Amino acid sequence: MKQPIIVVENLYSSYDGKNYVLRNVSFTVNEGELFGILGPNGAGKSTLVLHLNGILKAKRGRVLVSGIDVRKNPREVRKLVGIVFQDPNDQLFCPTVREEVGFGPYNLGVRGKDLEDVVFNSLKLVGMEGYIDREIKSLSFGEKKRVAIAAILAMNPQIVIFDEPFANLDFKGKKLVWDVIKTLRKEGKTVIIVTHEAEYLLECDRILLLANGEVIRVGEPGEVLIPEILKRNNLDVPLIIELFFELGLELPKSLDDAKRVLKSKLKLG
């Protein structure tokens, strides 16, 4: 039985001290889990994520990461939780790729050849090792996104959170992010995908549906990705989910799985 690595208990969050953007949010994420956080625009997803690594601190309720109270020891928690932000321009601040990817591990005390290796290997994971001496400002959006991922991986966090990882990426860019997610899972890391697009969460172990600052549901994809529930919470219903639901079929585990199931059904028909 996997242990919870993140525990969120009765979390409330407010930016102005009056209006709550998160209300009584409780859930757990297990070690090694691929966990989805799904919700429409403004649901509070990014706010929730900022609580998971101590950028925001709970005034009501609490967040524990690996048993550590985020409010009491945010520095320690930040070593455990890496967030890849939706817009790489919010994350990247060094002049060159080498400095950017080296910044985190340098701050963690990595030096010399070890630092060179960690920078190179992290860039290699996202296919950007050839860009090590490039200026950040000369990179395209997709390339910046890959560097932003490498900069997080370079710190070797136990939990990696991707906020809208597929937004504004082409087919190749999306595939690369999936490959990184799969590599992280093989290494036993906990991965959280935050999105408003349900189709990206078919492969998740569990999904938290958040709307209007409140938890609507937490469960396996088949318990959460239900057309009626998605519509009711202002989320698009992906064609593949609609189709499987209409046909009375169990939700596929991925788009490839969906293809396989449909092919075999069509042959049988």
Ligand SMILES: Nc1ncnc2c1ncn2[C@@H]1O[C@H](COP(=O)(O)OP(=O)(O)OP(=O)(O)O)[C@@H](O)[C@H]1O
């Ligand atoms: N820095 C801030 N100051 C004040 N209000 C904020 C701030 N950041 C977010 N909010 C408000 O908090 C609410 C939740 O926003 P949040 O960005 O967490 O939602 P989200 O689900 O990530 O949305 P999106 O999918 O559009 O990124 C929104 O009403 C937003 O206007």
